[in-house]
Amino acid sequence: MRQPRLAAGYRANGERNLLQIATDDDVAWAHMAAKAVRRDMHKMKAFVRFREVAGPEGAVFIAWFEPSHDIVARVAPFFVRRFTGMRWSILTPLRSAHWDGVTLRLEAGADKADAPTGDALEDLWRTYFANIFNPARLKVRAMTQEMPVRYWKNLPEAALIPALIQDASARMQAMVDKAPTMPHRRIPAPVKPAPAPLPEGSLAQLREQARQCRACPLWQPATQTVFGEGPDDARIVIVGEQPGDQEDLAGRPFVGPSGELFDRALEQLGIERDALYITNTVKHFKFEPRGKRRLHARANAQEQAACRQWLAAELDRIRPRLIVCLGAMAAQNLFGSEFRLLEQRGQWITLDESTRGIATMHPSYILRLPNEAARASAFEDFVRDLGRIRELAP
Structure with a gap:
């Protein structure tokens, strides 16, 4: 007589599509049996409780479980992954699993008396x-x-x-009977500290003060502070993001590859660099060493905030008519964190009664593009955005 668990197998030998007939009694039984085994495996994962036992090589954790099916070999790898760093044994009447931290062994079943009855935890x-x-x-x-x-x-x-x-x-x-704890009608807002006063003095004095700034740790690995440069009465201020490797060595903004591309755009527009005040949001070069190279790293929010006083002091001394931000970091520090460069690039923003601002991509973004065609197209957009300063500062 055929065993029920083998009936579908016997018939499938001659009926290739048998398992697709869900209404067949043998197939229905096979699906029910598979579901019962899966449920038993799930319960084993949920209801195994280890108890600690002292051993000659340290603690061993032993559990007793009574599954309905012979599932230990299927479920044991789950416990290996879950408790790799423990030495444990799971004892069941049908089969037992043992893990010594290296090897999983499956052995014969055990008696409940072989398992501990409790532990201190x-x-x-x-x-x-x-x-x-x-x-x-x-x-x-x-x-x-x-x-x-x-x-x-x-x-x-x-x-x-x-x-x-x-x-x-x-x-x-x-x-229900216990009175609820009612919230305060109004939660007082935290008191914001008063903004620190801006550094005082001329641009030359600000430059000297910035060299002594220790508000963030970027000064330690950097060669020097890279402060802004240009006329004290410049009508246009260019604000970049942060110095690069060559700027750090020279102590001047925009003298590396990004500066060369920026100068090329100015030349194409007929704008004299010497007429502009050029600075950065962050005044020190942040980098990650890679062998003999220093790879640019983006300044974090705290480091940007530490430098914000110097940029504000520069703008307060110069009081420019136009401010051009190069890159998202510069734009968000000047125009607010909600500013989105891709959507708002090349659009004028009124900062106060006498000052307007505009943002475009940073030259380094253009240099990082993957091919010459993309770089050429982005450079045209960059020149077009910079050219808008002629509308308000002919």
Whole structure:
């Protein structure tokens, strides 16, 4: 007589599409059996409880579990991944699994008497379980479906469940009777510290003061402070993001590859660089060493904030008519963090009654583009954006 678990296999040998017929009795039984095995595997992952036992080489964790099916070999790798650093054994009547930190061994089944009956941490676990039990969310039927009663005898917390269920109504009523803690009508806003006064003095004096700035750690690895340069009465101020390697060595803004591209754009527009005041949002070169090279690294929000006083002081001394921001960092420091360069590039922004601002891409962005065609197209856009300063400063 055929065994029920092999019936579909016998028939599939001659009926190739048998398993696609869901209404067939043998196929339905096979699907039901597979579902039962998967559920048993899920319950094993959820309800195994290890207990600590002292061993000659340190602690060993042993668990007793009673599966309905021979699933230990299928589920043991889950526990290897989950508890790789522990030495453990899972004992079951059908088969046992042992992990020594290196090798997984599958051996014959064991008796419940071979497993420990408790350990010192179980009282803590029961206390935790009792305190997270929420009587307002108690659904006994759903709980017993997910945690069938037959598993309770091996779960240390299960001994508490009947009493917790019995007391749930009383605890619920106590929660209702207890007066709620009413919130304050208004939560006071934190008091913002008064803004620090701007550094004082002429641009030359500001430059000397900035060399002594220790507001952020960027000064330590940098060669020197890279302050702005240009006329004290410049009508146009160019604000970049932060110095690069060559700017750090020279102590001047925009003298590296980005500066060369910037100068080429000015020349194409017929604008004299000497008429502009050129500076950066951040005054020190931030980098990551790679062998003998120093790779540019973006200044973080705290480092940008530390330098903001120097940029504000520069603009306060010069009081330019136009401010041109090169790159998102410069634009967001001047126009606000909501500014989006891709959407608002090349558009005039009124800063006050006498000052307008505009932003475009940073030259370094153009240099990083992958091919010559893309770089040429971006350079045309860059020149077009810079050319807009002629509208207000002919």
